[in-house]
Amino acid sequence: MEDFKRILKLQIIEALNLQGMQPEEIDDNGPLFGEGLGLDSIDSLEMIVLMERNYGIKIEDPREGRKIFESITTMAAYIQANRKK
Amino acid sequence: MISPLYIRSARAISAQESFASNDLSKEIRSITGNRFVYIEPNYQQYFTIMQLRRMSRLTRIGLVTAIECLKDAGISQPEAILTGTGKGSLHDTEKFMHAIREFQEGTLNPSPFIQSTYNSLNGLIGLHHQVNSYNTTYVHSGFSLEHAMLDAALLFGDNTIGNALIGAFEEMTDEHYIIKEKLGFWKNGAVSGEGCFFFYAEKDKNGSALAIEDIKLWFEPEENQIRQGLEELLSSHQIDWNDIDVFISGRNNDKRYDHYYNLVADKLPSSTHHIHFKHLSGEFDTAAGFGIWAAARMAEMKRIFPSLLLKEGSRDNIKHILFYNQYYGKQHVVYLMKTTA
Amino acid sequence: MSSVFITGIGIVSALGIGVRAQREKLVAGISGLKSAHFLNSIHKTEFPFGEVPYTTVELFSTLSDRGELQQSRLQALGALALEECLSSCSTPSGFIRQGLINATTVGGMTDIEDRYFELIQPGILDGDTDWASGLDCATGTEHLARRFGLTDFMTTISTACSSSANALQYGARLLQQGHLDRVVCGGVDSLTRFTVNGFNSLKNLDKELCKPFDVNRNGLNLGEGAAYLVLETEKGLQLSGNHPLAILSGYSNFNEAFHPTAPSPEGVGAFEAMKRAIEKSGLEPAAISYINAHGTATLNNDESEGRAIRRLFGDSIPPFSSTKEYTGHTLAAAGAIEAVFSVLSLHHQEIYPGLNFTTPIPGIELVPAKEYQQTTLNHILSNSFGFGGNNASLLFSKYD
Structure with missing residues (x-):
């Protein structure tokens, strides 16, 4: 799981174009949105694209996405449980 | 105006x-x-x-x-x-x-x-x-x-x-x-x-070195319209061709359009400096911005950038600047500018 | 500041070609939204669209004279609206300075996107490529200006969904400060795969008919169309002899620095735009008889616009509705289309019913006008808000 979280962080860094950011800088349990990493609604849409392209997980409603993307830990758990590729 | x-x-x-x-x-x-x-x-x-x-x-x-x-x-x-x-x-x-x-x-x-x-x-x-x-x-x-x-x-x-x-x-x-x-x-x-x-x-003069005093726009104009428009522009600001110290033109090395710029150049006295800028910036829709930037900086620094000189005039004191650019014969723009220092 | 009179209007939307077609549907409460036929996209039946119900060829054949217009849906729509607009009022005799202030979000994309990948291959399509110039926003405007003799002064504005509302404001300023005697302002956008996928990537297209100001709203429906208005000053009226249809009595553009696409939840930008437009006219909010809301039915817009309306008008909120349920969101054309609807409302003293509404948004509790009604209307506020926080409001007043 720790390895997967690191891969996921790298994927997020790439998808959101966080140039120069290291995976270690993203807290596993810290909030990705708002006060934490500081992501916003557009990032949430970018991560929906990431989920579909990398894991075959379709998220239709962005509000649903925000719950899944609460932290790296919640996101990783959701992917592990629902991934289609 | x-x-x-x-x-x-x-x-x-x-x-x-x-x-x-x-x-x-x-x-x-x-x-x-x-x-x-x-x-x-x-x-x-x-x-x-x-x-x-x-x-x-x-x-x-x-x-x-x-x-x-x-x-x-x-x-x-x-x-x-x-x-x-x-x-x-x-x-x-x-x-x-x-x-x-x-x-x-x-x-x-x-x-x-x-x-x-x-x-x-x-x-x-x-x-x-x-x-x-x-x-x-x-x-x-x-x-x-x-x-x-x-x-x-x-x-x-x-x-x-x-x-x-x-x-x-x-x-x-x-x-x-x-x-x-x-x-x-x-x-x-x-x-x-x-x-x-x-x-x-x-809106107010304080601390600025250059004023854009007027802007004229013509779409696919006849040469006569440009001539007449320029005469009207100058007279509405109570100046004439001899008052233009610097002429900045949008010449882009495409000979098809030189005649437009010559319309202006031919009117100006030999003492007027003639400047161009697209040999350093290239041509694009908003290339005029490079020329206006150069005008603003030259007015502030009170000197002409030598790399822009197309024909050196003899004026030491720069007051009135006429800028003419056209984009592939379609959009023609003229700015009348004045140094304020 | 001298008054700005509206003396001509022309329009094309999903409701049909021409002012009469629009009003018939608006009075009857009939929407133009349905699956798209001509849009080249896999999404054309997935979402409702406000597509103008004719092929581009049919649109051109409706024009009295096509002139040198390019084979472009954008130009066909623009030309139809301009033809009606200019023929609905007289052109002044003698020398006058006139202009065309156009607006578009993606120019001639509709007719270019299918051939784009050939276009960028070196060596292919080297022959007649004039059509490729349509990718430029200026090209459509210039073709329209040439066709309708409006080449003296022209420009194109692109501020997303508020574009043509800003075109009207710029036109008004040019008139009021004496740069022009008469100006034609408006906007045009045709449905494109580019825009449909753009809004789909933002996940704010509703698969059902859009439901402005409803708690269950789930996004917008895209539309296409064009609308233009002739603006004249008092001096222009003396020359043209035109009888004004309405007065453009106030306008404002206020950009809020909040987020690249989303409005602030409190609707700061919407509030300021409406407030300043009313202030410019010298009126009080209480004088407003009706609001043609931006009302796209996205989660964000309707909440922030609703809050702004609440804050500005307090407990005495004038009747309001969105006409996006009729036309879809026509992007750069929306401001002008809704300006035409506002002029029609003033002229006929009538409010067009909002559609698809059942339950208000909790906490905002705004209920749009749901029935067609004839009533006294003196001043109508029309909102157009866009990406980047660009908020524009126009205020139209009855001409007696």
Whole structure:
């Protein structure tokens, strides 16, 4: 799981174009949105694209996405449980 | 007649080392191939990783140019933001078109779509400086910057605002270069260019070195219309051809259009300096911005950049500057400017 | 400041070609939204669209004279609206300075996107490529200006969904400060795969008919169309002899620095734009008889616009509705289309019913006008808000 979280962080860094950011800088349990990493609604849409392209997980409603993307830990758990590729 | 735009600061990112020094004192860079490519500044000093994440090539330089322009004027929040661009962020437009095709209209990344919107840079400047204000973007090829200028003058004229950030931004891409090639843009001597220019202007004279006193726009004019329009312009400002100290022309090495500039050059006395600028910037919809930037900087520094001289005149004291640019025979623009120092 | 009179209107939307077609549907409460036929996109039946119900060829054949217009849906729509607009009022005799202030979000993309990938291949399509110039926003405007003799002064504005509302404001300033005697302002956008996928990537297209100001709203429906209005000053009226249809009595553009696409939840920008437009006219909010809301039915817009309306008008909120349920969101054309609807409302003293509404948004509790009604209308506020925080409001007043 720790390895997967690191891969996921790298994927997020790439998808959101966080140039120069290291995976270690993203807290596993810290909030990705708002006060934490500081992501916003557009990032949430970018991560929906990431989920579909990398894991075959379709998220239709962005509000649903925000719950899944609460932290790296919640996101990783959701992917592990629902991934289609 | 317009309410004059008193230019307090001007910044340019171009194919020349025009940004850091804010002049043209560095060695002139010659062209590689048939394209002038702008020199990008180091963004790290301006933005955090989070701020940079969604900015593409053009919006980055646009925002940096605007930041430095406002900094030079000592202004944190202008009362309005007006820009002009022919094509906006082409990289984003193209990226999104490719994504639509590649993913067959499936789930797509929204960022290129958002950034392809012509007013996205305006929004970013507003966000960066927390400017809640009048904000607009003109997208009319060789008239784009001029309508931003004219609109700012109108907003000065009806006292809506007392100052404004005005700018133009343009980029060229490999794909768009091919399209313009097919449309014949580079067939007769003109070379492609790109750049970004911002001006901070005030309604009142304080501290500015250059005033844009009038702007005239003509679409596909007959030579007579230009002649007559110029005569009217000069007389409405109570000056004549002999008062013009510097003539800045948009000559782009495409001989088909030289006759327009000759119309003006032939009227001027030999003592008038004749300047051009597209040999250093290349040709693009808002290339006029490079010429206006040069005028503003030369007025501030009280000297003419030697690399711009097409024909040296004998005037020591620069007061009246006439600027004439046309874009492929369609949009013709004239600026009458006056140094205020 | 001298008054700005509206003396001509022309329009094309999903409701049909021409002012009469629009009004018939608006009075009857009939929407133009349905699956798209001509849009080249896999999404054309997935979402409702406000597509103008004719092929581009049919649109051109409706024009009295096509002139040198390019084979472009954008130009066909623009020309139809301009033809009606200019023929609905007389052109002044003698020398006058006139202009065309156009607006578009993606120019001639509709007719270019299908051939784009051939276009960028070196060596292919080297022959007649004039059509490729349509990618430029200026090209459509210039072709329209040439066709209708408006080449003296022209420009194109692109501020996303507020574009043509800003075109009207710029035109008004040019008139009021004496740069022009008469100006034609408006906007045009045709449905494109580019824009449809753009809004789909933002996940704010509703698969059902859009439900402005409803708690269960789930996004917008895209549309296409064009609308233009002739603006004249008092001096222009003396020359033209035109009888004004309405007065453009106030306008404002106010950009809020909040987010690249989303409005602030409190609707700061919307509030300021409306407030300043009313102030410019010298009126009080209480004088407003009706609001043609931006009302796209996205989660964000309707909440922030609703809050702004609440804050500005307090407990005495004038009747309001969105006409996006009829036309879809026509982007750069929306401001001008809704300006025409506002002029029609004033002229006929009638309010068009909002559609698809059942339950108000909790906490905002705004209920749009749901029935067609004839009533006294003196001043109508029309909102157009766009990406980047660009908010524009126009205020139209009855001409007696």
